Amino acid sequence: MTIPFARPRPAFPEPSGRPDVSSKLDLVQRPRRNRKAGWARELLRENTLTVADLIWPIFVMDGSEARTPVGSMPGVDRLTVDEAVREAARAAALGIPAIALFPYTDPELRTADGREALNRDNLVCRTLRAIKNEVPEIGLITDVALDPYTSHGHDGLLSSDGRILNDETVAVLVEQALVQADAGADIIAPSDMMDGRVGAIRRALDASGHLDAQILAYSAKYASAFYGPFRDAVGSSGCLKGDKLTYQMDPANGMEALREAALDIEEGADMLMVKPGLPYLDIVYRLKEAFGLPTFAYQVSGEYAMIEAAARNGWLDGEKAMMESLMAFKRAGADGILTYFAPRVAEKLARKG
Numbered sequence: 407m408t409i410p411f412a413r414p415r416p417a418f419p420e421p422s423g424r425p426d427v428s429s430k431l432d433l434v435q436r437p438r439r440n441r442k443a444g445w446a447r448e449l450l451r452e453n454t455l456t457v458a459d460l461i462w463p464i465f466v467m468d469g470s471e472a473r474t475p476v477g478s479m480p481g482v483d484r485l486t487v488d489e490a491v492r493e494a495a496r497a498a499a500l501g502i503p504a505i506a507l508f509p510y511t512d513p514e515l516r517t518a519d520g521r522e523a524l525n526r527d528n529l530v531c532r533t534l535r536a537i538k539n540e541v542p543e544i545g546l547i548t549d550v551a552l553d554p555y556t557s558h559g560h561d562g563l564l565s566s567d568g569r570i571l572n573d574e575t576v577a578v579l580v581e582q583a584l585v586q587a588d589a590g591a592d593i594i595a596p597s598d599m600m601d602g603r604v605g606a607i608r609r610a611l612d613a614s615g616h617l618d619a620q621i622l623a624y625s626a627k628y629a630s631a632f633y634g635p636f637r638d639a640v641g642s643s644g645c646l647k648g649d650k651l652t653y654q655m656d657p658a659n660g661m662e663a664l665r666e667a668a669l670d671i672e673e674g675a676d677m678l679m680v681k682p683g684l685p686y687l688d689i690v691y692r693l694k695e696a697f698g699l700p701t702f703a704y705q706v707s708g709e710y711a712m713i714e715a716a717a718r719n720g721w722l723d724g725e726k727a728m729m730e731s732l733m734a735f736k737r738a739g740a741d742g743i744l745t746y747f748a749p750r751v752a753e754k755l756a757r758k759g
């Protein structure tokens with residue numbers, strides 16, 4: 407049998423008498439040679455993680471000069487707009503290329519139709535304008551989906567018999583995307599998983615002059631338990647009725663991710679996203695291999711929470727686990743990673759020089 411990447415193995419000679427314990431193995435290849443010292447490991451390393459690989463998701467809330475911790479995400483705070491501007495400036499100074507914004511909407515403003523998503527003065531729009539004004543060099547990504555704004559916590563509109571209405575939802579998402587682009591979003595990221603939304607958003611952006619607004623399509627977004635802490639952060643865990651299984655993907659499916667991504671590319675996606683991250687590295691790899699489009703992975707809230715929880719319990723080395731998890735995304739072919747660790751990683755990489 408020939409083994410790829412290895413030389414054919416000669417048949418072992420018949421044992422003759424007692425084994426000679428002092429004898430050396432007859433090996434031509436000794437892969438450990440290439441790991442013998444730090445300089446050799448550096449020289450031969452196949453992948454690198456740089457600050458340019460990082461996208462930082464942040465949570466914004468109403469008010470001023472305040473931060474409130476997210477209980478299930480130790481180390482992560484919701485930020486008022488002025489604090490978000492300060493953090494954006496810090497991120498830009500560290501070399502983080504882009505920030506993704508997620509709003510904690512006042513529960514009073516949540517409605518069945520999620521109309522606050524279309525308010526040109528909503529939290530996301532105010533944050534976009536403030537950061538664009540003060541930190542114009544950083545890229546701004548906004549999430550297109552209704553869950554931060556709906557009273558039922560779903561990403562789309564709900565019919566009276568409890569179904570998520572696809573085409574009706576897409577019409578609202580198009581408006582939401584336009585409102586975000588008008589307020590200064592550079593990258594529009596639909597995370598709702600409705601069919602046809604990428605094409606509809608692309609056409610509307612083009613028709614309104616936003617030819618340069620990029621679309622980062624959450625093409626393969628799975629119905630995942632790892633979003634739990636995020637739903638706390640944006641305040642939708644309390645109100646979410648039921649589950650998202652009729653629009654987010656089944657964790658058992660891989661081929662379906664290829665079909666979803668192919669459709670989004672046909673419809674005009676500039677970049678693809680896989681979400682969650684670490685449990686779905688096979689999907690990252692397959693999408694990158696199949697399409698070669700810029701492909702991102704989202705190390706989601708639950709992944710962050712698991713590493714932080716174990717680290718804070720002293721069960722693992724948090725810094726090392728953080729770096730290893732991010733390198734794994736690069737090895738799988740990701741062009742970048744959305745991660746709540748972004749500023750910590752950026753600081754660590756900067757210290758290394």
Ligand SMILES: NCc1[nH]cc(CCC(=O)O)c1CC(=O)O
Nearest residue numbers: 551553597632633636706707708
């Ligand atoms: N459209 C909502 C959205 N956008 C990003 C996340 C999760 C991100 C995370 O867990 O960090 C979710 C949650 C969900 O689909 O319920």
Ligand SMILES: [Mg+2]
Nearest residue numbers: 599600601666
């Ligand atoms: Mg789709």
